[in-house]
Amino acid sequence: MSHSPQQALMGYHELLGMHVVEWEEGRVVVELTIEPKHLNRSGNVHGGVLASMLDSALSLAGLHCSLPGNIRRGMTLSLTTTFVGPARQGVLKAIGTVRGGGQKTYMSSGEIVDEKGNLVAMGEGSFRRRSGSESSEGFPEKNTQGEG
Numbered sequence: 001m002s003h004s005p006q007q008a009l010m011g012y013h014e015l016l017g018m019h020v021v022e023w024e025e026g027r028v029v030v031e032l033t034i035e036p037k038h039l040n041r042s043g044n045v046h047g048g049v050l051a052s053m054l055d056s057a058l059s060l061a062g063l064h065c066s067l068p069g070n071i072r073r074g075m076t077l078s079l080t081t082t083f084v085g086p087a088r089q090g091v092l093k094a095i096g097t098v099r100g101g102g103q104k105t106y107m108s109s110g111e112i113v114d115e116k117g118n119l120v121a122m123g124e125g126s127f128r129r130r131s132g133s134e135s136s137e138g139f140p141e142k143n144t145q146g147e148g
Contacts, residue, residue, distance in 0.1 A: 012052070013052075013056060016032060016038070016049060016052060016053075017032055017033060017035065017038075018030050018031070018032045018052070018053060018056060019031055019032075020060065021093075023060065023064055024064060025064045025066070025136065026061060026062070026064070026097060026098040027061055027095070027096065027097050027098070028057055028060040028061045028064070028095070028096050029057070029093055029094070029095050029096075030053055030056050030057045030060070030093070030094045030096070031091055031092065031093050031094075032049070032053060032091070032092045032094075033090075033091050033092075034087060034088065034089050034090055034091070034092060039088070042086075043088055044086040044087060044088055045086070045087040045088070045092065045120070047081070047083055047121075050081065050083060050087075050092075050112055050120065050121040051079070051081045051121075051123070053092065053094040053112055053121075054079065054081055054094055054096070054110055054112065054121060054122075054123035054125075055076055055079050055123075055125070056094070056096075057094035057095060057096030057108075057110050058076075058079070058096040058108035058109065058110050058123060058124070058125045058127065059074050059075075059076055059096070059108070059125070059127050060096060061096035061097055061098045061108045061110070062074060062098045062101070062106040062108055062127055062129065063129065063133065064136070065136065065137065065138040066136045066137055066138075067136075067137040067138060069140065069141060070137060070138035070139055070140055070141065071133075071138050071139065071140075071141045072129060072130075072133035072136075072138040072139075073129070073130040073132075073133050074127050074128060074129045074130055074133060075127065075128050075130065076125060076126075076127055077105070077125070077126040077127060077128055078125055078126045079123060079124075079125040080123055080124050080125065081121055081122070081123040082121060082122050082123065083120075083121050084119045084120060084121055084122060085118055085119060085120050086120070087112075087114050087120045090114055090115040091114075091115050092112050092113070092114060092120060093112065093113050093114075094110060094111070094112045095110050095111055095112075095113075096108050096109075096110035097109060097110060099124075101126075103129070103134040103135075104128055104129055104134060105126060105127070105128050105129075106126075106127055106129070107124065107125070107126050107127075108124065108125055108127065109122070109123065109124040109125075110122065110123060110124075111123075
């Protein structure tokens, strides 16, 4: 893992309480501890929270940076989610894996499981690396190149 959670996820991700627990080339694991703010009126984790977790995990799977202090940025082109089962409490784990693509555009798939390993949601998407993020070395974090 070359990035701390603060470097990997900011803003909206912090608002939801997501953090990266594993990150390597082509694969990432993002976790979220379920809180009352994540639940819908039925007492289950809201689908928007699950979609956000999948979006982050699938995107980050293709943005690992091998050079400490540097980052890579990307953007979502498409995202498909399927909600499989409810989650009400505990820790959710979103696992994203790159399945194909090239230097600029890549495709990822993944799933969210609860603490017991039960499948909660799954998804797949297409993503584009921002300018300067094509190389696994990325660019210095302070650089404004390629927002996202």
